[in-house]
Amino acid sequence: MPDVWIAGAGMTRFGKREENLPDLVAEAARAALAAARLEAPDLVVVAAMNPEEFIGEGNFASQIATHLGFAHVPALRVETATSSGAAAVYTAFAVVAAGLSRSVLVVGGEKMTHLPTPRVSEIIGRSIDRDERAYGATMPALAGLITRVLLAKTGVTLKEISQVSVKNHAHGALNPYAHFQEPVTLAAVMESRIVADPLRLYHCCPISDGAAALVLSADRTPVRIAGIGHGTDTLAVRYRDSLVSFRATQDAARAAYRMAGFGPERVEVAEVHDAFSPFELIALEDLGLVPAGKAGAATLRGETALEGRLPVNPSGGLKARGHPLAATGIAQIVELVWQLLGQAHGRQVAARVGLAHSIGGLATNNWVTLLERVS
Amino acid sequence: MSEKIPAARCPRCGRVVAPPTRFCPDHPVALEPASIDGYGEVVSFTTLHSPPEGFRSPLHIALVALDDGARLFCHGAGTRGIRVGSRVAVEAVDAVYYFSHLGLVERARLFWRRAGARGETVTSIAKSAAKRLWRGGRGAGA
Numbered sequence: 001m002p003d004v005w006i007a008g009a010g011m012t013r014f015g016k017r018e019e020n021l022p023d024l025v026a027e028a029a030r031a032a033l034a035a036a037r038l039e040a041p042d043l044v045v046v047a048a049m050n051p052e053e054f055i056g057e058g059n060f061a062s063q064i065a066t067h068l069g070f071a072h073v074p075a076l077r078v079e080t081a082t083s084s085g086a087a088a089v090y091t092a093f094a095v096v097a098a099g100l101s102r103s104v105l106v107v108g109g110e111k112m113t114h115l116p117t118p119r120v121s122e123i124i125g126r127s128i129d130r131d132e133r134a135y136g137a138t139m140p141a142l143a144g145l146i147t148r149v150l151l152a153k154t155g156v157t158l159k160e161i162s163q164v165s166v167k168n169h170a171h172g173a174l175n176p177y178a179h180f181q182e183p184v185t186l187a188a189v190m191e192s193r194i195v196a197d198p199l200r201l202y203h204c205c206p207i208s209d210g211a212a213a214l215v216l217s218a219d220r221t222p223v224r225i226a227g228i229g230h231g232t233d234t235l236a237v238r239y240r241d242s243l244v245s246f247r248a249t250q251d252a253a254r255a256a257y258r259m260a261g262f263g264p265e266r267v268e269v270a271e272v273h274d275a276f277s278p279f280e281l282i283a284l285e286d287l288g289l290v291p292a293g294k295a296g297a298a299t300l301r302g303e304t305a306l307e308g309r310l311p312v313n314p315s316g317g318l319k320a321r322g323h324p325l326a327a328t329g330i331a332q333i334v335e336l337v338w339q340l341l342g343q344a345h346g347r348q349v350a351a352r353v354g355l356a357h358s359i360g361g362l363a364t365n366n367w368v369t370l371l372e373r374v375s
Numbered sequence: 376m377s378e379k380i381p382a383a384r385c386p387r388c389g390r391v392v393a394p395p396t397r398f399c400p401d402h403p404v405a406l407e408p409a410s411i412d413g414y415g416e417v418v419s420f421t422t423l424h425s426p427p428e429g430f431r432s433p434l435h436i437a438l439v440a441l442d443d444g445a446r447l448f449c450h451g452a453g454t455r456g457i458r459v460g461s462r463v464a465v466e467a468v469d470a471v472y473y474f475s476h477l478g479l480v481e482r483a484r485l486f487w488r489r490a491g492a493r494g495e496t497v498t499s500i501a502k503s504a505a506k507r508l509w510r511g512g513r514g515a516g517a
Contacts, residue, residue, distance in 0.1 A: 122427060131394055134429040136446040144421035145438055152459035197422040234400045238438060238446035
């Protein structure tokens with residue numbers, strides 16, 4: 001299989017944004033194209049989880065292509081709930097690896113903050129099984145159930161979970177693209193209001209607007225996509241035997257490591273899907289980055305902080321950078337590209353290999369992408 | 376006495392799902408209808424203080440693993456005394472499943488029912504022993 005390279009990366013600042021979604025997408029796309037020194041790609045892959053409901057727009061790939069001045073560049077849209085951005089990267093990777101296109105613009109974004117929070121929760125909640133939704137199961141409710149089992153069965157403590165939020169806010173404070181650029185204290189996290197007992201507000205990512213973009217190329221650049229893997233699981237959470245690990249992550253990681261020809265031991269920086277802080281601890285173990293049962297203690301010891309053995313979410317993660325759904329899977333890879341190229345000003349870590357992990361729905365459709373700097 | 380929960384069983388892998396669905400989530404195989412007991416163990420539970428529209432606050436949600444295999448989402452009147460692993464009964468009220476803590480009486484009754492034929496033997500032995508005691512007592516008094 002021919003190598004696939006990353007030629008450019010760009011994103012908007014995440015947070016409450018006045019611009020409409022096509023303009024946010026265009027801002028990110030232009031930044032990535034400029035970094036790649038490319039005027040027009042051979043293909044545009046657009047990621048948007050639900051523009052139909054959030055902004056009342058359909059046929060979104062064509063809309064974005066025309067808005068970008070690429071009306072006659074082929075464009076398509078990819079959707080796998082909250083991992084849509086990572087799925088779009090996979091699609092573009094496959095197209096370039098197959099030799100169908102030499103350069104592909106991948107761009108994803110979401111506009112959500114103009115809607116009231118209950119409405120946003122309801123729209124996101126439609127990615128949950130119908131029979132579970134009928135009992136009031138929202139994403140925070142399911143995360144609350146998972147957190148309860150983690151505390152009861154694995155020895156993970158609420159303090160360890162809360163430290164994930166503290167760490168990611170500290171990282172976000174160094175990232176000018178982050179939704180939240182202020183640190184929080186452990187006490188503030190542990191005393192924040194209960195959302196889905198035992199899960200509290202500061203264990204949950206915010207609702208954000210924003211967009212992120214990459215240019216993938218058949219032509220050699222300093223950063224290669226070394227491996228990319230996809231894993232899935234039942235839509236219904238009640239069909240799963242375990243709530244303390246995500247099979248979709250484990251399967252995606254296995255596939256990505258197999259393609260790359262190396263394992264977690266070579267990963268030096270990771271962007272993981274901390275939509276809820278306990279999910280970061282689950283991810284570290286599912287990805288093999290930390291031995292089973294050790295993620296909480298490793299986090300408390302600072303191993304996953306910027307200056308630690310394995311920096312995790314140097315961008316601030318979903319918790320602090322923000323989570324404009326379909327932008328997130330792409331923004332994780334944008335951050336890794338900047339980290340590998342030494343362009344992550346103010347939060348730079350030393351790394352040649354980075355891992356991005358994206359969760360779709362309640363871990364029904366997950367992705368793991370491995371990037372490698374090749375000098 | 377126990378509530379029967381409509382479910383479905385996969386003829387290939389034996390997986391039991393509730394509510395019943397047409398196909399197994401793991402195989403493209405039509406499921407067979409099944410009816411299972413409304414007793415099980417709490418897998419997890421949570422309380423929402425700002426539940427979605429249409430639900431009363433606070434909303435208590437539990438995921439219950441029924442003894443016959445399926446897992447089910449339920450509502451509850453409260454979570455006082457409930458832990459991960461607690462024994463609960465599940466019953467439908469107006470087509471919504473509710474969990475409730477299994478008290479000592481319900482647990483004993485469940486044990487008896489589970490014991491089946493052996494339980495009946497034990498019951499009849501106990502009954503005749505009680506009768507003998509009662510007759511014996513009367514005899515002594517006469």
